[in-house]
Amino acid sequence: MQSTALTAVNLRCEYRSNPLGIDSLAPRLSWELRTSQNGERQTAYQVLATTSKDGGGSVLWDSGRVVGSDSIQVAYAGKKLASGQRVFWRVRAWNKADQPGPWSREASFEMGLLTPSDWSGAQWIRDPKPAPENPYADDPLPLFGKSFVLPRAVRSARLFVTGLGYFEASVNGTNPSDATLEPGWTNYEKRVYYRTLDVTKLLKRGENALEVLVGNGWWHPLPLVMFGGAAFLPKTLPTGRPRCIAKLEIELSDGTKQTVVTDTSWSVRDSALRFQNNYIGEVWDAREAGKGLARQAVLATEPVGPLQCEPQPPIKVIGTRRASVLSELKPGVFLLDAGVNQAGRVRLTLKNTKPGQKLVLRYGELLHKDGTLNPMTGVCGQIKGGNKERHSAPKDSERPHIPAIQEDVFLCAGAAEETFQTHFVFRGFRYLEVSGVTEKPTALVQSMAASVESAGEFSCSEPLLNQIQEVTRRTFLSNLFSVQSDCPHREKFGYGGDIVATRDAFLYNFDMAALYAKIVTDYADAARPDGSLPDTAPYVGLQYCGVGWPMAFPLLQTELLRYYGETRLIEAHYATLARWLAGTDGKKGLTDHEARVGSPEEATLPLLYAECARMAEKLALLLGKRGDAAKWRTLAKTTTEAYQRAFPDAPPTQAALAYALEYGKLDSTAEQRTLERLLADLRAHEGHVTTGIYGTKFMFDALSRLGHAEAAYTFATKKTVPSWGAMIAGGATTLWEHWEFSDNTFSHNHPMFGSISAWFFAWLGGIQPAHDAIGFDKIELRPQFVAGLTQVKASYKSLRGPIKVEWRRTGAKLALSVELPVGCTATLHLPDGTTKALESGKHSVVVAAP
CATH class of the missing domain: 2.60.120.260 (Galactose-binding domain-like)
Incomplete structure (x- = not known):
């Protein structure tokens, strides 16, 4: 078969397109490859980097023809780069017939200030004015x-x-x-x-x-x-x-x-x-x-x-919508609706204002039954009672006296038209109360988030699942503000537990390479003097949740390796990981936050600890630390065996059973027995889950892996409490922290139950990086053809290029189409238990429907 040329496109440097401000002396370059030929592959590449556009100026690096398939994480290896230096680069690739393709379009990157001396006299400055005695003044x-x-x-x-x-x-x-x-x-x-x-x-x-x-x-x-x-x-x-x-x-x-x-x-x-x-x-x-x-x-x-x-990625305004006026609660006080719950700010425009006119904006996710604003689910730290006036704080600031309700105040200069918006805060809200106005206000709601690029798309024939996907993505974006937070109002902290439960859902939906790399560094920086890792990064004083929260540290490193081929983080932070793992025993902490039925620590947490040891073994082997790898392998084995001796049968809760199936390393007999008990418990609860942050995630994966995706589909499509459908029926436009409706305590914009989105991509669409994948080079395609669906369409934009899967049920036949980028191979798992090896390109398969 005739081979066709490879064309390099979408050139990136450190995951960004034409970035300004790079401080790595060996920036990593990546590119996608395009061709019309199935089964094509890169056999060599050449990078040319120069000081001027269009290949002009001095040559900084001519790699020459480099034999190999590398098209991601290719480290610059040319002349030493200087602060502020701009580099223009292009690449070409050779195909499997050893034919060179055309040079790519030119890309660029620009160095930042690489050493303290490059700041050349710039100094930190501040206001000489002292802080007020009352911190609330x-x-x-x-x-x-x-x-x-x-x-x-x-x-x-x-x-x-x-x-x-x-x-x-x-x-x-x-x-x-x-x-x-x-x-x-x-x-x-x-x-x-x-x-x-x-x-x-x-x-x-x-x-x-x-x-x-x-x-x-x-x-x-x-x-x-x-x-x-x-x-x-x-x-x-x-x-x-x-x-x-x-x-x-x-x-x-x-x-x-x-x-x-x-x-x-x-x-x-x-x-x-x-x-x-x-x-x-x-x-x-x-x-x-x-x-x-x-x-x-x-x-x-x-x-x-x-x-x-x-x-x-910087935080930016990612969308705007005009808030509608719902009512005038009393003279000068209007209630507005943004249409959806989200995170962001408000741009308020008023006409014919008076000097000193005071405008007060208060925010909430809900309304009281009487139609007034309910701000309580967004109150900082769940401190609800006490004096409502911000400026009357007692000097003894240790006392929980003031509820931190989201509120902004604007004092007008007096003009024919004035526009106000906040500068350094972001809000979690749907509803807005504006007081101090003389006419209906014009409010433009600006949704904000880290400007991560969309990476995945999912749709199917079941409208409820499409609604859940939309709500989940909105929730995820609402919680990307330099950290992956648990809520955008009440806490704003980077909790590890939410990352553990949803990291693959975030990775499927958005390009998380740079932000997750930053969060890994945050965790390393948050390590305590004794080597322990806290619940959040950056550290805010919380350290009680147990092993499941700092598990985010090794887990993100492992996932960044599988999804993006990221290895520098592993090299930089292995010592921190090793010190933490050696200094903890993983016995105490939260097991399944917000589960309806609790599970014991001793039947859950050791399994997370053992999985951390297995990840440490993998990372140690990558670094050539075979002695350490053997140590972590032994730790994982002894911890798992101790669990198996203590629990020949997992406790009778859905979460404990799901933990055992996911990480218990059960033999086939124990696995089947545990699976049957989990299915029986689901039937006893009429197909509903009783799980929380981790159990829900583990049930989706374990049931689908073991051939019972139908059971997962059943609870995914429920419309009564507890379910995602019940949230949506209850008016949710973002996911709740709590399965039941809460009008006072629990957040209504919380990502942890967004783990369902990963199931959409990994099991309904079937797109999964292999366990040993490096930057999605190896793919397991495991679509589950559940009876309730007639069509599924899923795509993921990997660093190597787009991966697409679509299947459609027509009568007794299933028509499946797959598209893979150059640099990837896949194993397709078919309903009859057979597999099919796929190379890059477009493929169509028709099989009998199960």
């Missing part, structure tokens, strides 16, 4: 500024900038970025991320001005009492007064260079942002805009971690 946020003159037109300019806790930069009055809530949340003692911005078009010959507005964020939190004081943030987070650092590098039209850096020559003044807290909200006084008295900035000398390029 208005404390205007600082606006730093610097004016400078450029003698000629600008050829190019880059702004390297960050602030703690958040920053917004402006050049001549224009924000050069559509990102918000920057930088990403980290342990600021370990690292602080900065952003690289192209500001060339914003500068001009003559007078210019650079300003940086800084918010409190996670760097200057209030002494909120959360969960009985366990997450008293100022005691557990590295904190300080708001600060910023910036360096502006300018190349003028004649080739000369000019630099502007933060130092004590900068001015600082009070901004119109008078108060800001991640949970409570903001106070913006438009009368004060531009009026603060300037004073000299001072150096911020408190130590923080090194500056690093922001590695993750």
Whole structure:
């Protein structure tokens, strides 16, 4: 059969397209390959990197013809790269007939500031003004500024900038970025991320001005009492007064260079942002805009971690919708509906405002029965009672006195039209109460999230499952704000348990490579002095959930290897993993959060601990640490055998039975007996689950793997409590934390039951990376042709290219189509128990329906 040329497309550097700000000296390059020929493969490649466009300038790296199939994670191996250097690169590939394809279109990447000395005099600066005695008093946020003159037109300019806790930069009055809530949340003692911005078009010959507005964020939190004081943030987070650092590098039209850096020559003044807290909200006084008295900035000398390029997708506005006015609750108080529950902010426009007119925005997921706003499921830390006035906090801030209801205040300047939106907070809400207005307000709701690219699509012939998929994706995006959170309002923390339950669902739906890599680093940074790992990363003082929450640390490394071929994280963090695993026994903690029927610790947690040891063995072998691998293999074996001796039959709960089937390493007899008991328990509950965060996930996988996907389909399509259908029937537009409706305590935007979406892709569509896959190079296709469905369509955009599966039932026949990218092979599992090996390309199979 004649071979056809391979064309390289969708070139990436460190998972991004043409990125600005890379601080790896050997950035990793990836590309997809296109061809019309089935079974084609890459046998060699050549990368050419130069200093100028179109292959011009100096050659930085000509790899020559490199024999091999590598098309992802190819490390740059050319001349040493310098700070700020821009690299243009292209690639071509040879096919299996040893014929070279055309050169790809050119891509680029640009280095950040690689060493502390490259910041060239830029220093952290802050406002000399002391903090108020009462932490809840208005404390205007600082606006730093610097004016400078450029003698000629600008050829190019880059702004390297960050602030703690958040920053917004402006050049001549224009924000050069559509990102918000920057930088990403980290342990600021370990690292602080900065952003690289192209500001060339914003500068001009003559007078210019650079300003940086800084918010409190996670760097200057209030002494909120959360969960009985366990997450008293100022005691557990590295904190300080708001600060910023910036360096502006300018190349003028004649080739000369000019630099502007933060130092004590900068001015600082009070901004119109008078108060800001991640949970409570903001106070913006438009009368004060531009009026603060300037004073000299001072150096911020408190130590923080090194500056690093922001590695993750920035948080952006990902969608907008106009809120509808539901009612006027009383004169000047309107209730608005965003249409769906989501995370984001509101852009409010009013006409004919008066100076000092006070607008108050309050947010909630629900309405009370009388049609008024119910804000209680979004109250920070579940502290519900006490004084409702934010500014009347007692000086003894240890006492849980003030409920942190989501609330923003805008004070008007007075104008024919004014528009307000928050700067440094995000809300979880559907409903909005606006008070202090004289006419119906115009409110544009801006949904926000990390700007992760969509990676997967799923649809089927059952409308309820399509609804669940839509609701799940909205929930997931609502909880991607630099961490994968459990809810976007009440807590906002990066809980490991939710990651363990939903990581593959997130991976199927979105490109999580960069964000999950950042979260792995967060976990390494969160390690306690004794080597233990906490429940959340960054660390906020919570460490009681047990092994299932820090299990996210090895699990994400393992999954990033399978999905994206990521190995550098494993090399960087293996020592942290080994220390944690050797220092814990996995015996205490939460077993199945929000299960309707509880399961004992001793029948569940050891199995998670053993699985962590198996993952550590795999990662140790990858690094060539055979002695360590043997140690972890023995630990997994002895832990599993101890469980099997203690529980020849798992306790009679769905979760305990699912744990045993998933991780118990049962022999065939015990496995069959356990499976029959699980099916019997499902029948006893009329097909409903009694499981929580982990048991639900494990049941989907175990039942489908063992040939009982019909049972999983039954509880997936239930419409009575407990079920996803009951949530939707109850008005849910995002997933609930609790199977039953809650109007006071539990979040209505919680990702953990989104594990069902992974089942859609992995078992209904059948797309699964093999256990030993490296960047999805090996695929197991295991579609389950359940009787309730006549059609399923699933696709996943891997780093190598799109993977597509579609099947349709017509009478007694099943028509199945599969598409695989170059660089992948698959094993297709058919209903009669046979398998079929597939190479890259498009395939069609027709078989008898089961």
